[in-house]
Amino acid sequence: MQNDRLIRALRREPVDRTPVWMMRQAGRYLPEYRATRSRAGDFLSLCRTPELACEVTLQPLARFELDAAILFSDILTVPDAMGLGLYFADGEGPRFERPVRDAAAIRRLAVPDPAAELGYVIDAVQLIRKELDGSVPLIGFAGSPWTVATYMVEGAGSKNFAHIKGLLYDAPADLHRLLDTVARATVAYLNAQIAAGVQVVMLFDTWGGVLTPRAYRDFSLQYMQRIVAELVAGPDGSRVPSILFTKGGGPWLEDMAETGCDALGVDWTVNLDEARRRVGHRVALQGNLDPAVLYAAHRVIRAEVARTLESFGHGSGHVFNLGHGIHPGVDPAHAAAMIDAVRELSPPYHAT
Amino acid sequence: MQNDRLIRALRREPVDRTPVWMMRQAGRYLPEYRATRSRAGDFLSLCRTPELACEVTLQPLARFELDAAILFSDILTVPDAMGLGLYFADGEGPRFERPVRDAAAIRRLAVPDPAAELGYVIDAVQLIRKELDGSVPLIGFAGSPWTVATYMVEGAGSKNFAHIKGLLYDAPADLHRLLDTVARATVAYLNAQIAAGVQVVMLFDTWGGVLTPRAYRDFSLQYMQRIVAELVAGPDGSRVPSILFTKGGGPWLEDMAETGCDALGVDWTVNLDEARRRVGHRVALQGNLDPAVLYAAHRVIRAEVARTLESFGHGSGHVFNLGHGIHPGVDPAHAAAMIDAVRELSPPYHAT
Numbered sequence: 001m002q003n004d005r006l007i008r009a010l011r012r013e014p015v016d017r018t019p020v021w022m023m024r025q026a027g028r029y030l031p032e033y034r035a036t037r038s039r040a041g042d043f044l045s046l047c048r049t050p051e052l053a054c055e056v057t058l059q060p061l062a063r064f065e066l067d068a069a070i071l072f073s074d075i076l077t078v079p080d081a082m083g084l085g086l087y088f089a090d091g092e093g094p095r096f097e098r099p100v101r102d103a104a105a106i107r108r109l110a111v112p113d114p115a116a117e118l119g120y121v122i123d124a125v126q127l128i129r130k131e132l133d134g135s136v137p138l139i140g141f142a143g144s145p146w147t148v149a150t151y152m153v154e155g156a157g158s159k160n161f162a163h164i165k166g167l168l169y170d171a172p173a174d175l176h177r178l179l180d181t182v183a184r185a186t187v188a189y190l191n192a193q194i195a196a197g198v199q200v201v202m203l204f205d206t207w208g209g210v211l212t213p214r215a216y217r218d219f220s221l222q223y224m225q226r227i228v229a230e231l232v233a234g235p236d237g238s239r240v241p242s243i244l245f246t247k248g249g250g251p252w253l254e255d256m257a258e259t260g261c262d263a264l265g266v267d268w269t270v271n272l273d274e275a276r277r278r279v280g281h282r283v284a285l286q287g288n289l290d291p292a293v294l295y296a297a298h299r300v301i302r303a304e305v306a307r308t309l310e311s312f313g314h315g316s317g318h319v320f321n322l323g324h325g326i327h328p329g330v331d332p333a334h335a336a337a338m339i340d341a342v343r344e345l346s347p348p349y350h351a352t
Numbered sequence: 353m354q355n356d357r358l359i360r361a362l363r364r365e366p367v368d369r370t371p372v373w374m375m376r377q378a379g380r381y382l383p384e385y386r387a388t389r390s391r392a393g394d395f396l397s398l399c400r401t402p403e404l405a406c407e408v409t410l411q412p413l414a415r416f417e418l419d420a421a422i423l424f425s426d427i428l429t430v431p432d433a434m435g436l437g438l439y440f441a442d443g444e445g446p447r448f449e450r451p452v453r454d455a456a457a458i459r460r461l462a463v464p465d466p467a468a469e470l471g472y473v474i475d476a477v478q479l480i481r482k483e484l485d486g487s488v489p490l491i492g493f494a495g496s497p498w499t500v501a502t503y504m505v506e507g508a509g510s511k512n513f514a515h516i517k518g519l520l521y522d523a524p525a526d527l528h529r530l531l532d533t534v535a536r537a538t539v540a541y542l543n544a545q546i547a548a549g550v551q552v553v554m555l556f557d558t559w560g561g562v563l564t565p566r567a568y569r570d571f572s573l574q575y576m577q578r579i580v581a582e583l584v585a586g587p588d589g590s591r592v593p594s595i596l597f598t599k600g601g602g603p604w605l606e607d608m609a610e611t612g613c614d615a616l617g618v619d620w621t622v623n624l625d626e627a628r629r630r631v632g633h634r635v636a637l638q639g640n641l642d643p644a645v646l647y648a649a650h651r652v653i654r655a656e657v658a659r660t661l662e663s664f665g666h667g668s669g670h671v672f673n674l675g676h677g678i679h680p681g682v683d684p685a686h687a688a689a690m691i692d693a694v695r696e697l698s699p700p701y702h703a704t
Contacts, residue, residue: 160679165644169652212620212642251602251621268564269603290564292517300521327512 003136006068010241010262012317018346019067024325025060026072050123075143079152081112099155106178111185114192122196129197140198144205145182146220183223187230202243209248225259257282268323272312286319294330298337305341355488358420362593362614364669370698371419376677377412378424402475427495431504433464451507458530463537466544474548481549492550496557497534498572535575539582554595561600577611609634620675624664638671646682650689657693
């Protein structure tokens with residue numbers, strides 16, 4: 001690999017500068033993404049056509065000096081492959097035609113075979129690896145079982161999580177059965193991504209932060225830990241680093257660091273100096289610029305990048321990123337300002 | 353006052369049992385509320401008609417053995433009185449006809465005279481106090497300047513807070529000017545509520561949790577602290593206890609406890625034992641049952657109430673509440689189960 005800064009930082013090995021990538025770096029803020037998506041017809045066709053998924057995965061790398069590519073896909077491909085019927089209503093978020101609401105529906109769920117039912121993702125991974133040609137590592141990903149289950153049970157995005165929290169409090173055994181099934185599906189899916197060539201995996205736990213501390217451990221973290229434990233090595237026999245990201249998970253970083261993962265994604269509500277103090281040397285940290293900083297002028301972006309680098313401080317173990325996905329309305333030139341600032345300002349933190 | 357448990361708990365004075373009320377206790381989950389609202393025509397008419405605001409304020413007290421009434425109103429009455437033109441689009445949240453987007457618009461804002469421009473709220477307070485007739489204390493409230501400003505700048509509810517965060521990062525002096533104006537308006541408004549008879553005040557900081565730790569201190573907490581410092585005494589000369597509630601403010605409880613307020617609202621993402629350990633004896637704590645628990649069966653509600661009481665532990669200084677407003681879809685019988693459980697299970701924590 002020509003640029004292995006990300007892998008090295010995730011392993012807390014020395015690097016020349018802090019690696020940087022952005023959550024949702026292949027996304028709507030890029031005009032070239034919007035053009036490809038419009039050619040694809042819709043978001044799901046884009047996900048399901050390996051050539052187009054590969055094309056949009058590579059777009060941000062053509063524009064910016066990024067240290068990683070991340071597979072273009074969606075966390076809801078797994079429940080879609082389970083037969084729930086994923087669709088996107090115009091101007092709204094994802095929805096399922098057949099949400100899972102009771103014990104009988106949960107029992108009927110089967111773990112999909114990634115090769116057969118998610119083959120379009122596996123094909124995309126192989127194609128992207130070929131196109132990347134060893135330039136930067138490719139990150140694969142999945143949703144956390146809790147987060148994926150919220151969509152499966154609610155049938156759509158939610159504000160109060162009435163249905164899944166109803167299950168959680170009233171029928172926890174049913175919810176555990178659902179999470180167990182999703183966790184097994186996720187292990188098979190991520191291991192298929194690894195076999196096809198992803199070199200890092202990330203679990204997105206977008207909705208773990210809506211839980212109580214106890215429910216977070218029992219219904220979200222426990223299943224992420226199981227997934228991390230069951231990840232296979234890459235085709236060359238090397239261990240594939242894993243990143244856990246719970247949005248709003250700041251209070252639980254210590255617990256997250258105990259799962260055996262290699263790094264934690266940290267949103268902007270916790271400073272990296274505090275996060276680093278709390279997790280010690282157990283894991284690397286990824287983050288954590290407020291994505292809204294990218295609405296601001298270049299000098300502000302540069303100052304906030306400087307503050308974030310200073311907050312993590314000296315040494316390896318920091319992967320620069322936003323604290324959440326880049327907002328669709330951001331000017332790509334502002335993303336470039338952030339990436340340039342990381343490249344220019346971070347080397348002193350790695351000087352020996 | 354016949355029932356002063358709330359006031360005593362906020363002052364950390366001995367009580368016979370833990371006082372209990374619910375955020376949004378006068379709200380859509382109650383059929384009698386929906387009936388009054390439908391008579392009023394719409395939500396804003398309900399807020400603006402003192403007799404109807406009084407009626408819905410008292411409805412939950414007729415049904416449940418609650419230890420406090422909370423004024424029925426909305427946090428956006430203040431910017432409405434500033435001339436922004438509040439309205440509610442069908443099935444959507446609040447919106448402003450004239451959002452505040454630039455320095456010129458911010459400079460044009462004036463602090464409204466509560467007696468003249470928010471007289472309907474003051475009248476409602478007087479009416480409610482008369483109807484309560486000394487039974488339980490009446491809580492007045494306002495939104496935090498940051499939270500109110502998010503609506504003023506975005507013009508509606510928001511997901512990414514693009515406009516106000518653009519101001520925060522790009523033109524912080526303009527945002528400070530806006531927050532200063534809203535803070536002065538809020539002081540005048542809360543002091544008018546106190547003069548009219550509210551016996552406790554609460555600041556709702558619904559959106560403080562979307563900020564970085566530094567931005568939270570500078571743009572939200574600082575202004576709440578100023579408001580707390582400028583609250584007047586009640587007509588009888590007694591100090592009026594204040595409660596600060598930042599949703600998602602768990603990481604910052606120590607800072608919040610330093611503001612001079614009497615109590616902190618705590619959402620369900622932090623356990624009360626941890627919160628109590630962190631704030632010591634400086635403040636009382638209010639909360640923190642996950643509102644989604646009220647979707648569950650009575651025995652589950654009772655078990656979760658027991659867990660919450662046990663988490664706070666022995667002694668005064670706990671006001672039982674939900675960690676956020678009661679969800680509109682909750683069966684009122686489930687709210688009753690929670691309130692009954694607090695009444696039945698809390699006395700042992702106050703035995704001497």
